Amino acid sequence: MAASQKLMSVSRDWRERDVRVVLVALIIAVATVATIALFASQLQRTLVSSASSFLAADRQLEAENGRPVPAGWIEEARDRGIETGQMIEFSTMVFGESGFQLVSVKAVSDEYPLRGDIEVQSRAEGTRSIVGSGPAKGEIWINPRLLRLLELDVGDTLEVGNLKLEISNLLLREPDGGFRLSSLAPRVMMHVDDVPATGVLQEGSRVEYIYLFAGAENLLNDYYQWLEPQLEPSHEWEGVRDGETFSRSLERAERFLLLGGSLAVLLAAVAVAVASRQYALSQRDTVALLKTLGLTGKGIGRLYLRRLALWGVAGIIGGLVLALPLFWLLARMLGSVLERPVDIYLDPAALAPALLTALVSLFAFAYPPVRRLRNVPAMRVLRSQPGETGREAVPDLVIAVLAIFGLVWMYAGELALVASLLGGLVLLLAVLGLVGWLMVSVLRKVRGGGNAWRLALVGLYRHRQASMAQMAVFAMTLMLAATLVLVRSSLLDDWQAQLPDDAPNHFLINIAPDTVDEVDAYWAQQGAPLDTVYPMVRGRLTELNDQPVKEAVSKDERINALNRELNLTWMEDLPEDNRIVEGEWFAAGVTEGVSVEAELAERLGLELGDRLTFTIGSEQVTEPVVSIRTVQWDSMKPNFYIAFPPDGGLTDMPATWITSFHLGASNKVALNEFSRRFPTVSVLEIDHIIERIQDIVRQVTQAIEAILALILAAALVVMAAVVSATLRDRQREGALLRTLGGQQSLLVRSTMLEFALLGFVAGILGVLAAEAAVYALQVRMFEGSFQWHWEVMLPVPLISALLLALFGRWQLRPVLSVSPMLLLRRLE
Secondary structure, three states: OHHHHHHOOHHHHHHOHHHHHHHHHHHHHHHHHHHHHHHHHHHHHHHHHHHHOOOOOOEEEEEOOOOOOOHHHHHHHHHOOOEEEEEEEEEEEEEEOOEEEEEEEEEEOOOOOOOOOEEEEOOOOOOEEEEOOOOOOOEEEEOHHHHHHHOOOOOOEEEEOOEEEEEEEEEEEOOOOOOOOOOOOOEEEEEHHHHHHHOOOOOOOOEEEEEEEEOOHHHHHHHHHHHHHHOOOOEEEEEHHHOOOOHHHHHHHHHHHHHHHHHHHHHHHHHHHHHHHHHHHHOHHHHHHHHHOOOOHHHHHHHHHHHHHHHHHHHHHHHHHHHHHHHHHHHHHHHHHHOOOOOOOOOHHHHHHHHHHHHHHHHHHOHHHHHHHHHOOHHHHOOOOOOOOHHHHHHHHHHHHHHHHHHHHHHHOOHHHHHHHHHHHHHHHHHHHHHHHHHHHHHOOOOOOOOHHHHHHHHHHHOHHHHHHHHHHHHHHHHHHHHHHHHHHHHHHHHHHHOOOOOOOEEEEEEOHHHHHHHHHHHHHOOOOOOOOEEEEEEEEEEEOOEEHHHHOOOOOOOHHHOOOEEEEEOOOOOOOOEEEEEOOOOOOOOOOEEEEHHHHHHHOOOOOOEEEEEEOOEEEEEEEEEEEEOOHHHOOOOOOEEEOOOOOOOOOOOEEEEEEOOOHHHOOHHHHHHHHOOOOEEEEOHHHHHHHHHHHHHHHHHHHHHHHHHHHHHHHHHHHHHHHOHHHHHHHHHHHHHOOOOHHHHHHHHHHHHHHHHHHHHHHHHHHHHHHHHHHHHHHOOOOOOOOHHHHOHHHHHHHHHHHHHHHHHOHHHHHOOHHHHHHHHO
16 A cells, blocks of 8 residues: 555656646646636726727616606616716707807716716817816816807807806817717717706707716616616617627627637647646556556546546646736736726636636546546556557547537637637548548658658658647647637738728718719818718608508517618618628619618518618608618718618608718818808717727737737647657657667757658648638628638748747757667666
């Protein structure tokens, strides 16, 4: 018993190189997954917090019926620990010393904004300042353009209805300004308590009451569950993810973080798998000795289970000790990149994937071969018996694959992601099987000699099983790393394409048909040519297949488009950022039919051929659905739910026109002259919205770079673990070659060539499998387009060959620095 305890002692384990490799792989696996999961959670909170400033809150409740909501609703939110605020938005005429002007008024409470800040100026040429609350009672903040339009200055008074207010600041930027693209006139901001004294709001006035809510996500969700049954069709509960301007970009960013974390789980599992399986195979002689000392198979199984559990605990603790400082460093770096402090939040739930990855990987890969060690005959200690056959390892492989992809599914919750990665790996393994058969067929004919190439090829054939295993792991590692690199590049390219430097940042609305050419000529003269000009008709969708639309649609669906008028248009050509998903675009000469935006069609349950009836003023227009198309809402260009063909049902309807264009900051003064010449045209400035979105994209870009660096570091660890798995055998062969007179230079060249060939073939297979996975991810998960990435496909095999050649050279260090006899004694 004393001898068996000595054989199974922890101190003896620690002296074994395979045990140290398992522990290091476990620590790195836990550290990598935990760091990425914690950082992804922190980044997600930071992104949502930044995006919430688009609403000035975490949630908004809009009442579009011209009536405030019951006071009990707000009291209930406060009782639940939720911060609240209020806004009232309406349009009215304001009067200055030299005239009057239509403005969009935002009246805010003392709490506004709950999220974000307001940027103001104390005078026209003064410095900009950031404030955390709106104007006080008796004061008004105005858009700088109003100073020139009404010939006013800070300190003057502005008359709003029956009330005169002092202009105390110039309003440059509000956190939620233009989020719904609904502010069509210059903005002024006043205190909500001053609204009754203006006398502007009367029964039937067009006014919108907006209530702000901020608090923990679970509190907001519970409050909404209480509130939802009481909401009317004119009420809308909105979060940042509901805004068409930004929600798609935020969703893509979060999906990329899921992808990065999922790849970290896969790579960590592979690293633990390679190291732990090598350890299990190295224990066959120890188990045989334990059996000769009287231990039973069940007793041996229990000993190894306790040992694996001990290593799992040690690896988890070590990984967390390494992960927490790394996470803190990344969070601080995020704050420096954003140039503002970031509240560091340690999410305990983000640690679960790291813990499960370590334990599941350890027991899924290490325990099955350890369990079979109970069947190792005691006579193995006296005989040199062969190791495991490939057939015995098949059940282990099935268990491991199911365990790993179960982990990824649990972590990501995205079936498309798991299916894409699994499909890429299946394709990779199928090709590897073909490559392995070809390699064995070709290398069987190669004979040894004093040439480095011959020795390298003979080495590949001699270690064909190990070489195929290494090639599989190398290729899978390169596939996962390349997948992340390619998706990252595609995402950033898409975002930059959506918001280029010359993206439209101003809208012109309510252009009269007879002034379209004059407006176009004015901005062409100013060096800011207009984008496409679209007609716009206001109409309400009232019937679906001759039934009232609210009866035809499921009562469970809250579709805001049914509660308000829609902007309808007609167009000859399909916009370049729209894509037909069903049906066909209007052919030349066609005057019937409508094209419907895809998300609205899905929520209404529309199919091609369904008949839609629109009420426009006192008239009705009924047309069949002839196509369904996707719309890129974040393109900063005019977009429409419903499009008619030219000379179709809208031709005889009264219409105004809308367009967008890019105007540089230095040319802003041209807006004043434009407003004087075309007073009926509304100008909507959205340059501040674009700046905010670009800021958030910059945050995501930095985060993607950090996660990519961590994933690539994990990939290098996996490759080192795989190379080291055959270290003992290759060092023994190198020592024998030196004993037989082989020169060091020949040994170095042949080994580096052998690994370079492995790396080159693995690189080719890895990037091809990565392209297959990226195709599925880009098209299905990120809703993008696919193209071949030759700039990655060509260099990756060469880089892989170089890296593995260097790893092979590293394996030879003991062979070149120690005498062959001493090395052989150490290896025995």
